Amino acid sequence: MSDTNAKLIYMANQIATFFQSQPAREAAQGVATHINKYWEPRMRRKLFKHIEHGGEGLNPLVLEAAAKIRRPEAAEAVINRG
Numbered sequence: 001m002s003d004t005n006a007k008l009i010y011m012a013n014q015i016a017t018f019f020q021s022q023p024a025r026e027a028a029q030g031v032a033t034h035i036n037k038y039w040e041p042r043m044r045r046k047l048f049k050h051i052e053h054g055g056e057g058l059n060p061l062v063l064e065a066a067a068k069i070r071r072p073e074a075a076e077a078v079i080n081r082g
Helices: 003-019 024-038 041-052 060-068 075-081
Strands: none
Touching (some): 003 041, 003 060, 041 060
16 A cells, blocks of 8 residues: 555545544535545545555445545546646
């Protein structure tokens, strides 16, 4: 696991830890809302790539929230349009 992934996992898990104190029906949405609002597309791309490779080390709440997190366009598509 790279340092970048380790930091990303740590940050995502910190968010999940905070939202675990919320009612269960709101927790995953809270994680997704926070990530959608504060994480730039590059960070979200890395998160999805990590999840696609098994999501090792991620809090289950982050994995649950992934369905509600906006998936950014692939980096290549952004570069080709630029």
